[in-house]
Each structure stands twice: as structure tokens, then as C-alpha cells.
Amino acid sequence: MTVTAKNLVWGAQRKTIVNNVSLDVAEGETLGLIGPNGSGKSSLLRLLSGLRAPLSGRVEILGQDIARVSRKTLARQLAFVQQNATTDTNVSVRDVVRLGRTPHRSALAGWTAADEAAVSAALERVEMAGRRAQAWQTLSGGERQRVHIARALAQSPRVMFLDEPTNHLDIHHQIEILRMVRRLDVTSVVALHDLNLAATFCDRIVVLQAGAVVACGTPAGVLTPPLLRDVFQVEAEVTFEPQTARPHIRFRAA
Numbered sequence: 001m002t003v004t005a006k007n008l009v010w011g012a013q014r015k016t017i018v019n020n021v022s023l024d025v026a027e028g029e030t031l032g033l034i035g036p037n038g039s040g041k042s043s044l045l046r047l048l049s050g051l052r053a054p055l056s057g058r059v060e061i062l063g064q065d066i067a068r069v070s071r072k073t074l075a076r077q078l079a080f081v082q083q084n085a086t087t088d089t090n091v092s093v094r095d096v097v098r099l100g101r102t103p104h105r106s107a108l109a110g111w112t113a114a115d116e117a118a119v120s121a122a123l124e125r126v127e128m129a130g131r132r133a134q135a136w137q138t139l140s141g142g143e144r145q146r147v148h149i150a151r152a153l154a155q156s157p158r159v160m161f162l163d164e165p166t167n168h169l170d171i172h173h174q175i176e177i178l179r180m181v182r183r184l185d186v187t188s189v190v191a192l193h194d195l196n197l198a199a200t201f202c203d204r205i206v207v208l209q210a211g212a213v214v215a216c217g218t219p220a221g222v223l224t225p226p227l228l229r230d231v232f233q234v235e236a237e238v239t240f241e242p243q244t245a246r247p248h249i250r251f252r253a254a
């Protein structure tokens, strides 16, 4: 397994926010993380990426307990695209993406051709190559999101954690970003609100409710009308796409 979480518990202000979560993510897999607002998706991603330490339990990435791995080593292995990430305002798009190369550079080495190639490839992938010189502060919300994804790609990680990466994106870029994540030779865990996007692009889905895993499996196995009713309190019909056999959810207005 590339990512393994065992019995993760985390909380704040006497409230348990991540409640005994265990999960495994296989190499190259795209695992979707879904659940209502406040169910603990972002908190779990922070634990999985080592940004926050659990109260108990542990996370292994590429077979190593992340509590015992240096920050620099971890930064070479994993990238985290956070929700509403901010960046210093007085920089260009290219500068932001260049930051992704930091874990791969030593104090003495200069900027290499490999660094430049990684930055250019990342900008191409999110369709922002033409904007490399533009000032960060002048970008739209969706463009900023794509540049943050490019920074993560420039990091050349083995594992990516993405917290609602389609936030702010138009439908073309939502699909492009998730298609890219799925095709990358990278293991990824991605928190999503759009259940049909999760159904279309994830290999498996984990459902969180009040900090606990209440379902885990293929999109077809997980996204059933009873689960949608229990967890999301919506009435829905689920049909299956003829070509892919993936579920498609139609929500009932009343």
C-alpha cells in the first residue's frame, strides 16, 4: 500500500473530529473522500499529509511511519493542494510553481534544467503556460486553483492529497483536473463535494460521517440511494452509465 492510515483519532476543544479512521490506498489509485460539510474530510487530509499529528493512530506513506520521516523527505514524496490556499501576493505565476521544486533542491545547487522542465510541464498540464509571467494577485479564483495544482505537480510527488481541487473551477477545468489526477502516475486522495465527479473519476470512495468512515468501496458499491439518504439526507435515483458502468446520481428536488 502507498498510503495506510491506522485508527486515526484527532479532535479539538474536546470534540472528536476524526474518529478512528483506517484506510489503505494502493499505488496509482485515486481515492475519493466524500461526506457532508464538517464531516472531517479536510481534517483527515491534514493528518494523512503529516500537516497535523493525530492524537492516536498512525499514517504510513510508502511503508514508512510519517511521524519518523523528515519534513524534507516527506515533501519529496507527497504534495497537498489545500482548500483556499494562499500565496504571497507579490509574485508571478511562475514563481508560485517554482516553489514546488524546493524539496528537490539542495542549498548549493542552482536552478537546473530538470527544475525548469518540471515547472513548464506542470503549467502546461493545467493550461496556464501562457500566464507564467502574470502577477498572482491578478488571477481569477479558478486560475489560482490551477496554479496551486501546478505547484503540486512541479513537486513530482508520489502521493497527492487534494482538498476540493475543483472548487472555483468551470466545468471544463473540473473535468480536466480530475481526468489529469486519475491519469497521473501518482497515488491520490481527493476530497470532493460533487458526487457525480467522484463517481466518474475515483477508483474507490470513502464516505465520512461525523469523522468516521461509514462506507468504502467502488463508486457503484458506495453511492446507493440508501447511503445518500442516510449520510447526505437527499433523495436520489442512481442509474449506470452504459459504457463505463459507473453510477450517475440524479437528485430529486422534492
Ligand SMILES: Nc1ncnc2c1ncn2[C@@H]1O[C@H](COP(=O)(O)OP(=O)(O)OP(=O)(O)O)[C@@H](O)[C@H]1O
Pocket (backbone or CB within 6 Å): 012, 013, 017, 035, 036, 037, 038, 039, 040, 041, 042, 043, 044
Ligand atoms: N482546529 C479546530 N478547532 C475546532 N474545531 C475544528 C477545528 N478544525 C476543524 N474543526 C471542526 O471539525 C469539523 C470538521 O471540519 P473539516 O474542515 O475537517 O470538515 P470537512 O468535511 O472538510 O468540511 P467541508 O465539507 O465543510 O469543507 C467541523 O465541524 C469543524 O468546525
